[in-house]
Amino acid sequence: MAFYHSAGNIPQKRHIRFFKKDGKSLYREEHCSSRGFSGIYANKYHIHEPTRVLSISEINAPADVSWDAAPHQYYHFLTDEHPGGGDFVSARRTYLYNDHCAVSIAHVDSDAEYFFRNAYAHELIFVHKGTGTVFTEYGRNSFSPGDQIVIPAGTTYQVQFDDFSKNKLVFIESSTAFEIPRRYRNEYGQMLESAPYCERDLRSPLFSEPVDKTGEFRLVLKAGPRWFEHKLDHHPFDVVGWDGYLYPFVFNIRDFCPIVGKVHQPPPVHLVFETAHFVYCNFVPRLFDFHPEAIPIPYFHSNYDSDEVLYYVEGEFMSRSGVGEGSVTLHPAGMPHGPHPGKIEAAIGKKETKEYALMIDTFEPLKLTTHVRDSMEEDYLRSWLPG
Numbered sequence: 018m019a020f021y022h023s024a025g026n027i028p029q030k031r032h033i034r035f036f037k038k039d040g041k042s043l044y045r046e047e048h049c050s051s052r053g054f055s056g057i058y059a060n061k062y063h064i065h066e067p068t069r070v071l072s073i074s075e076i077n078a079p080a081d082v083s084w085d086a087a088p089h090q091y092y093h094f095l096t097d098e099h100p101g102g103g104d105f106v107s108a109r110r111t112y113l114y115n116d117h118c119a120v121s122i123a124h125v126d127s128d129a130e131y132f133f134r135n136a137y138a139h140e141l142i143f144v145h146k147g148t149g150t151v152f153t154e155y156g157r158n159s160f161s162p163g164d165q166i167v168i169p170a171g172t173t174y175q176v177q178f179d180d181f182s183k184n185k186l187v188f189i190e191s192s193t194a195f196e197i198p199r200r201y202r203n204e205y206g207q208m209l210e211s212a213p214y215c216e217r218d219l220r221s222p223l224f225s226e227p228v229d230k231t232g233e234f235r236l237v238l239k240a241g242p243r244w245f246e247h248k249l250d251h252h253p254f255d256v257v258g259w260d261g262y263l264y265p266f267v268f269n270i271r272d273f274c275p276i277v278g279k280v281h282q283p284p285p286v287h288l289v290f291e292t293a294h295f296v297y298c299n300f301v302p303r304l305f306d307f308h309p310e311a312i313p314i315p316y317f318h319s320n321y322d323s324d325e326v327l328y329y330v331e332g333e334f335m336s337r338s339g340v341g342e343g344s345v346t347l348h349p350a351g352m353p354h355g356p357h358p359g360k361i362e363a364a365i366g367k368k369e370t371k372e373y374a375l376m377i378d379t380f381e382p383l384k385l386t387t388h389v390r391d392s393m394e395e396d397y398l399r400s401w402l403p404g
C-alpha cells in the first residue's frame with residue numbers, strides 16, 4: 018500500500034501493555050510483516066490470540082485440470098461459456114497459471130459462512146459484475162463493478178454479495194505483492210503528479226467493530242496447490258485496532274487516468290501494479306493519438322519476454338474482431354500479435370475509444386487448464402487471414 022493508515026484503538030507505542038476494558042487482561046498484538054522485517058507491515062491488536070486453532074485437516078483442492086498438451090498458439094476463450102457457480106472460493110475456475118501467477122474466474126451465486134486465507138499468494142480481485150462487501154481483519158470495503166480489490170497474502174477475508182442475479186469476479190494470484198510502480202512515486206513514496214492515479218483513488222478499509230465471539234469458525238486456507246480447513250475457537254475478525262502500511266485496499270478501473278500521446282503509446286502507460294513476475298494494466302476509455310497522420314491502434318508486436326493476456330471488460334475493443342465481454346486472449350511469447358484485418362484502416366481518423374480491458378503480461382510462460390480447451394474459439398489462430 019502507498020501510505021500509512023490506522024484504525025480503531027491502538028496503544029500509544031508499539032509493543033507495550035494494552036489492556037482490555039477490564040484493566041487486567043491484555044489485547045494480543047500481531048505483527049504482520051513482509052520480506053522478513055524489511056518490507057511493509059501492520060500491527061493488529063486482537064481480543065484473542067490469533068494462533069488459537071481447534072483442528073487442521075486437508076481438504077480437496079479445486080478440480081482444475083492442467084491441459085499439458087495445449088499447443089503453443091494464439092488463444093481466445095470465453096469465460097462465460099461454462100459459468101459453474103458457488104461461493105467466492107468454490108466458484109473459482111483457474112484458466113491460466115504458472116509458478117508465480119494464476120488467473121481464475123468465478124461466477125458467484127451463493128455466500129459462504131466460512132473465511133478464506135491464501136497463504137502464499139497475493140490476490141487481486143477484479144469485480145466485473147455484482148455489488149457487495151469484502152470483510153477482512155482490517156475492516157470492510159463495499160465493492161461495485163470495476164473495483165480491483167488487492168488482498169495481501171495471509172489476510173483472512175470473506176466476500177458477501179448484495180444479491181445473486183449476476184456476479185462475476187476475476188481472481189489474479191501473485192507469488193509476490195502487487196506493488197504501485199516505483200516510477201509513479203517520489204523518494205518518499207508519495208504518488209507523483211505524473212502518475213495515472215493517486216492516493217485519493219485508493220480506498221482503505223472502513224474500520225469494523227471487532228467481533229468478540231467464541232465457538233467454532235471455519236477457515237479455508239490455500240497453501241499453494243494444497244487446501245486445508247482450520248477450525249478456530251474464535252471469530253477471526255476480533256481486531257480492535259491496527260496500523261501500518263500492509264492492508265487490503267480497493268482501486269476502481271474508472272479512476273485510472275489514461276496517459277495519451279501524439280502517436281501510439283506503448284502498454285507501460287496502462288500499468289497499474291507490478292509484481293516480480295508480471296505486470297497488471299488497465300485499458301480505459303481515452304482520446305486517441307493526435308498526430309494528424311497517427312494510426313491510433315497498436316502495431317504488430319513480438320514480445321520476446323512475455324506471454325500477453327487480455328481480459329475484455331466492456332466496450333468495443335479497438336484492435337480485435339470477435340471478442341466481447343468476458344473474452345480472454347492469450348498471445349504467447351515467440352509469436353507476433355497485432356490488429357485484426359481491417360482494424361488499422363478502420364481506426365484511422367477515430368478520436369477515442371470506450372474500451373475497458375485488463376492486461377497481464379507475464380515474464381514466465383503460462384500453462385493452460387482444460388477450462389481453456391473447453392471454452393476456446395477454435396478458429397482464432399486463423400483469424401488474421403484475409404477474408
Ligand SMILES: [Fe+2]
Nearest residue numbers: 318320325354
Ligand atoms: Fe503486445
